[in-house]
Amino acid sequence: MGKHITPAEAAAMIPDGAVVSVSSSSGLGCPDLMLKAIGERFAATGHPSEITTLHPIAAGDMSGIKGVDHIARKGLLKRILAGSYPSGPSTSEPPLIWQMITANEIPAYNIPSGILFDMHREAAAKRPGVITKIGLETFVDPERQGCAMNALAAETPVVKRVSFENEDWLYFPAIVPQVAIIRATTADEHGNLTYEHEGATLGGLDQALAARNNGGIVIAQVKRITKQGALKPHDVRVPGMLVDYVIVDPDQKQTTLTDYDPAISGEIFRPLESFSVPDFNIQKVIARRVAQELQAGSCVNLGFGISANVPRILLEEGLHGAVTWVIEQGAVGGVPLLDFAFGCASNADAYMPSPYQFTYFQGGGFDASLLSFLEIGRDGSVNVSRLSFRPHVTAGAGGFVDITARARKIVFSGMFNAGARLSIVNGKLVIEREGKLKKLVEAVEHVTFSGSRAIAQGQDITYVTERCVLKLTRQGLVLTEIAPGVDLQTQVLDQSEFPLIVSPDLKLMDAALFGEARIGLSLPTKAPRVLEGAHV
Template identity: 35%
Template sequence: AMEKRFFETGHPRDLTLFFAAGQGHRDGTGGDHYGHEGMVKRVVGGHWDRAPKLGDLALANKIGAYNLPQGVITHMYRDIAAHNIGTITHVGLYTFADPRNGGGKLNECTKEDLVKLINIEGEERLLYKGFPINVCFLRGSYADEYGNCTVHREIGPLDVTAQAQATKNSGGKVIVQVEKIVQGGSLDPKLVKIPGIYVDAIVVGSIEDNMQCLGMPYDGALTGEFRIPVDAIPAIPLDAKKILARRAAMELPQDAIVNLGTGAPEKIANVAAEEGISDKLTLTVEAGSIAGVPYGGTQFGAAANSMAILDHNVQFDFYQGGGLDVAFLGLAETAPNGDLNVSKFGTRLAGAGGFIDITQNAKKVVYCGTFTAKGLKTECKDGKLIIVQ
């Protein structure tokens, strides 16, 4: 609706867009609704890859643009809500988020410093500066007549509570889209993640607008409503990425707590299910799932058969504190000394996502990639990988 209004009237203009995880599917959805010159003036994001129009504006030096660690941004919501001076953390030191290496700025027209190097008790830390949030658009499941909202039919609570609090305490407006409105007081209070006292407006969306994931209808296995047999999860075809995933799975220690990144690493969950070893490890995803089988594609962030589904920011508390035994992550470029780039390459702005939060704190990290540029052609025959080009 905002995109349509901008096309028709030229307003709203000069917005600042603030998000942690990826928004969209590289097809005009999600964050790309804001990807028009003049509509946004500044974007502060964690994972940019799902919104290529925004990335193009940043790379063309047409908007102010920052890439900050995804987990840090989830914690910024909480600190903005609490009116703290900012988010103080070790995450991002010595990376491009460090002000000594650019402070997360993505282009020349981005001037304001959002990250500051500080010293506390003789130790270096980064201070990520917060700012007021004027409007917040959230997704809920059901709302009651008092504005209380659940997220029990979503893949997780994500950051809805912290974002609503940050906006409310900034004097802003909180707008929540839901599937339906029910009688006041009829919702289980333990399911309410957005109290009505935070909410300014409720919008009832269409069936299409309320898809659980982009293009995907509701699946109760992703919310904990029911469990599905592991053998009901379809096997993935043998290709280069599956071969990478099978090799990476050999690095799994017994009873490990694991994080899987996007791309090739997300297929490790399928391999573990196919090999019947899912119960020998605990797979986790940034979005908040503990255990189960993480999904990929437009359902990345969701997991079937989870044992628990935490808030996005709470999951990153655990990650940043070193709770992961091993992380499997993708890569775009690597230098001989081991330096890695996953965020900006060629004409594509992917953003670091949770890469920095995870790699700086996991006990072991395994990188998965083909070490090729565009043009690789492969096929699999007789259980072997054949490089065609």
Template identity: 40%
Template structure:
């Protein structure tokens, strides 16, 4: 009997108060047509109601591929657990994502878990274990002593517990069943065997399918095409049909935000460096150039979302990757691609011209096991001890993503971002930097609102941590921040130290940032 059906028929099987899990990494591998059908059913009938959603990563872009933003309706969504949330405003309308609004208005029980916990928790659900035990995140926002990842007052306690095991503290994520799983793949046959030949990521598709079937639930897969049974080599079929109950065919879906189809995201392509976009002039480009100086050939480097992924584009533009030198760098993200170029913006997560790909759960095995030597991550707030917040600040609720997993697992880490935000304008001429207009909000605060990275833990295990901005570079030491570099043209007292919410040590040999960073 064929498993192929239309989106409406697939979501008609979802009942009130069930738990629904879904794949998606921004616009990549997001089963948007099935999510749209679920939202339309609720709008039309008022059912299903009070669903609990589990999204290991931000699913969709809240724009052309709305993803989980489609489900942001009171009555439909009771609880959401996600590794990250969608926050940027729509570039045309200026609207914030609807899901962000639900969270800000306390209309949903919202939880944010580290992505690593999300993907490894799926394994525990799949094999029927009591839950996931880890030391990653102790002392951070996910620790129950610091909120347990609860992002709204409606969010219940107990989804994350602090436990004592063999004389040490651990975080424990108790298992609970998943009733429905929604996947995205490239192709399926009528038996539901899934392959991913034109998608750049597989992420948690397999782990999620195993968890749902281990819970006795139903798996729905959205694909672009049906292929004849036996037409693909077994090595291409990443999810066997025994794990799939229903297949929804949606031809012509884009691979990701702004990418309909591009072979450069699927494997090595000639002149990959020459195809890359250029960064506009400004503070972010200065930061990217300074971060690029921290990259080392042969060192496995993981780049995070935001401006931290700009460094490799700056290297390409400035000639640092010419003559095949891209192959000297091993670049990855928390989502599994290795080699090639980590892309920025809405194309983040997939690499351009990659050499290899791990699934999401295996990639976090690699990260937690210390496989990445160096990481570049963004920051929203930093305090005097070097603690970093990217999880929640003001009315912005991006969640922790893979930040905590990565920052706690690498040997060297750089936190990169502008010194202030909201309105900052800088100008660089003749190798000097000037601040035309200061940002309204300082990122260096007396106390971060949430701790996504606890500096003391990194310092104790010998981690090297550095902060890079457009005007200054700081090292994080056991005694707090030390100012080690200042941009030419910047007054260290007036434009750095006096604008920080805490005292900072100035290095005895304070260096000037390379004037070449500030060329047009």
């Protein structure tokens, strides 16, 4: 096969100073062997040097798929722009890329994943760039950090605030990749790519178009090669006319810590009873209360953290299928997976290309989003993207900013403060020791979600913790529910850095949340969507 070359030969195709786009979401779809070959070539020859890399979601993780850490070498990397970065526990050595970022060795940017995909599409069509309201009044806005993760990045902005039709917008100039590195399952002799063992198609097509339309090259890493004509045309996600070179890694993992699971790629459907439900603990209490915010018939986005367990709550309550889950990597429906398989789903209805899933999110076409928080500010703003004292334990924003920008309803969940020792005794929450770090702070360190903009747009914002529920209003954060067994003054109001408004209708959280038995969850039905002026 003319396009089939070795990883070393493919790495030699990348010139010094190139802009290289890499398709990956942590371990999902990561062309790890190809990135390894680039790092090895640089170690041996000093080339390619001074490259810029684009990672719309993330490349690699801390559990066996090094990804971007293969190329995190001084002299090899000149600049990096990513939706998120590999993260690790505070007790471990930071990933190499984080060491470079915090040492200010290269300019590093955290750009919302959807916008990075948009930048590829604009580059492919030879348009000047992306004009968007996604990210206004957050760390993305140049009036704050402008996506910069360190001082070097702040010196070279990648986004501007502009006025268009008497409104404020953010403008991201398109960045043209000379090389796109993508991954699939199978390539035929012509380079046509199918994704039958993948948990998502991600954005490989858009990245390939951006490189090809601007005179660049496309390198595909696959698991296997078949003869030309063996692939069904409808199964081909990236046509061979866009693919220049193919390398083979028969051992590529399907996703982090998973060699291959046909349920992740939709080749089989798992029986519902094969999915575990959460053990009874504090996090389950929170996930149950989040589930009470849902409506049957809704399409709901899901983020990492406590909220990732909400589909299992519905499963346990006999309500699987009442809500359609939509994940930024592209899965629609099914049962979203947990831990290192997060971003994948079993029994999915469909796999959307990630760039188009982000278009759905950016335009607010879905009904609600369930997300986490690290900090909540007085104005309702949320930080999930940066903690200066432990930067490498946060991955960055990923698609968080794209998702929250126009979401009609958002439910943030998390522990009220960090490090508290808690238990549940006889259906009541017992706070045995308060945490050392307050999470309700005067002002969040990094604005990943803007509370003031949410108010201006009329978004419905709820914050669920183990000890209380809060709502964002024009007057401030209003305490609407409190857990049984919790003292209002000492264990809620005194644990916030700013005054909370206590609702005159303050009530106890549902007592069933704090028991081991099922809670008897019942979801109201979402009203059907009707066009204004339609006759029904």
